[in-house]
Amino acid sequence: MINAERTLDALGDPTRRLVFKRLRAGNRSVTEIARGLAVSRPAVSQHLKVLKTAGLAVVHIEGRRRLYAVDTRGIEALRSWLDGFWDKALLAFKDAAEREAARERKPR
Amino acid sequence: MTDQTVSSVTDPNSVRKMINVQAPPAVAWRVFTEQMATWWPLAVYKIGKAAAVDAIIEPRVGGRWYERGDDGSTCDWGSVLSWEPPSRLVLSWDINADWQFDPHLKTEIEVRFIAVGQDATRVELEHRRLDRYGARRDEMRRIFDSEGDWGRLLAAFAARAAAA
Numbered sequence: 001m002i003n004a005e006r007t008l009d010a011l012g013d014p015t016r017r018l019v020f021k022r023l024r025a026g027n028r029s030v031t032e033i034a035r036g037l038a039v040s041r042p043a044v045s046q047h048l049k050v051l052k053t054a055g056l057a058v059v060h061i062e063g064r065r066r067l068y069a070v071d072t073r074g075i076e077a078l079r080s081w082l083d084g085f086w087d088k089a090l091l092a093f094k095d096a097a098e099r100e101a102a103r104e105r106k107p108r
Numbered sequence: 109m110t111d112q113t114v115s116s117v118t119d120p121n122s123v124r125k126m127i128n129v130q131a132p133p134a135v136a137w138r139v140f141t142e143q144m145a146t147w148w149p150l151a152v153y154k155i156g157k158a159a160a161v162d163a164i165i166e167p168r169v170g171g172r173w174y175e176r177g178d179d180g181s182t183c184d185w186g187s188v189l190s191w192e193p194p195s196r197l198v199l200s201w202d203i204n205a206d207w208q209f210d211p212h213l214k215t216e217i218e219v220r221f222i223a224v225g226q227d228a229t230r231v232e233l234e235h236r237r238l239d240r241y242g243a244r245r246d247e248m249r250r251i252f253d254s255e256g257d258w259g260r261l262l263a264a265f266a267a268r269a270a271a272a
Contacts, residue, residue, distance in 0.1 A: 002152055003207065004251070077152045084253045086233060088149060090127045093231070096147035097139040101131030101227070 002055035004081030007074040010054035015039055019047045020056055020070075027060055027067035120245065122236035123253040129229045133221040136229040137194035140219065141165050150175070155207050156183040165199070167191060173199055184209045195221050201235070205244040215240050 011017055015037070022033050034044040048068055051057035055074030060067045080088050129136050139146065144163040154160035158177025163185075165173050171188040190198035199217045204210040220232045241248045 005247075073151055076149075080149060080152055081251060084123075084251075085153065086123055086125045086235060086252055089147065089153075090125055090231065090233065092147040092149065093140060094127055094129045096143060097129045097131040097136045097229075100139050100143070101135045104135065 002073050002077035004077045007054045007056060007078050010050050010056060010074075013047070015043075016047045016050060019044060020051055023051075023057055023068055023070045027062075027069050029065055029067055033068065119236075120249065121239045122234055123238070123249060124235075125233045127231050127233075128224065129231055130227065131229060132227055133194040133223050133229045136221050136231060137197075140221075140231075141167065141193075141197065154183070155185070155203060155209065156181055167193075184211075186214075189216065190218075197221075205241050205248055213240055 034041045058071040148163045150160040154175050156177045158179040160175045161178045162176040169191050173186045174182045174184045176182050186200040186202040197219045201215045202213040204213050215237045218234045222230045224230050238245050
């Protein structure tokens with residue numbers, strides 16, 4: 001479960017927001033992400049760890065390289081938090097039930 | 109989104125929702141209870157380590173309600189308290205505020221499927237006994253119910269950003 005409050009907390013830190021923003025460019029190593037930032041590489045690693053726990057970053061292993069990218073689940077959790085869980089779930093249920101009803105009405 | 113789901117105010121221990129579905133009750137019931145994976149937001153609302161691929165309600169009183177991961181593992185969410193197809197379902201939701209299964213939590217979700225004319229169903233859902241969350245009731249209620257509007261989201265964000 002991605003906790004939306006944790007996602008908000010994770011983005012509350014300005015440096016971490018900067019690190020997150022850099023993930024938008026797609027798979028990048030810690031070194032690439034840290035380039036030009038005023039914080040150390042280990043600090044960037046730490047920020048990435050927090051982003052990962054908050055569902056905002058994913059790691060892909062490519063050979064010996066660990067590459068980071070945006071994880072959309074954190075964003076999705078925020079969206080659910082905004083809508084309210086039951087609103088979101090019931091609207092999706094409505095779509096599924098109406099698709100099923102339409103399928104059954106179709107003459108075979 | 110509030111044009112399609114209707115919430116009524118404001119019992120602090122319960123969240124109520126209503127939605128109209130263009131499908132007869134039998135179909136609505138079946139999609140709700142047998143095809144949960146087609147609509148439940150499994151990407152976000154699941155508790156296991158593995159990616160969740162299905163959500164299953166065992167069709168009887170006392171049946172398990174659980175998720176199944178892509179590695180075959182299962183994680184309990186709760187159980188069936190009432191099973192009255194195609195009109196009334198009561199589930200126990202036993203996931204605590206830390207998103208762990210706790211068989212003693214026992215919040216309740218009641219779902220009623222009410223025929224409206226020939227081919228439509230009004231689905232009424234109540235998630236109650238939120239008092240079981242104790243001190244974290246309001247936090248959990250906010251997750252289940254709508255947070256309302258962007259203004260409040262932004263205010264919450266601003267407060268958290270300021271506190272960081």
